[in-house]
Amino acid sequence: MSIISRDKKLKGSGKSPHFKMRIDPAxxxxxxAEAAAQGISLANWFKNLAREALRQKGIEPKG
Structure with missing residues (x-):
């Protein structure tokens, strides 16, 4: 059984808003599979992808 890492919740921080999207099953x-290969949840994989895309545009991600 593999363990998937998730972002640590800081004390006093509220819940982040949810973001929903539809994705083709395939x-x-x-x-x-890619997120699991990196040992992270799919949500964290998307967050990392978004942060990387912002940095490529010269924008420092917040949060």
Whole structure:
């Protein structure tokens, strides 16, 4: 059984807002596999991807 790491919740911080999207099942399977290979949840994989995309545009991500 593998352990998937998630972002640590800081004391006093509220819940982040949810973000929902529809993904083709075949694409979802590929994304799940890549996230699992990196040992992170799919949500954290998307957060990392978004942060990387912002940095490529010269924008320092917040949060």
């Amino acid at each position: 694409l979802r399977e590929q994304l799940d």
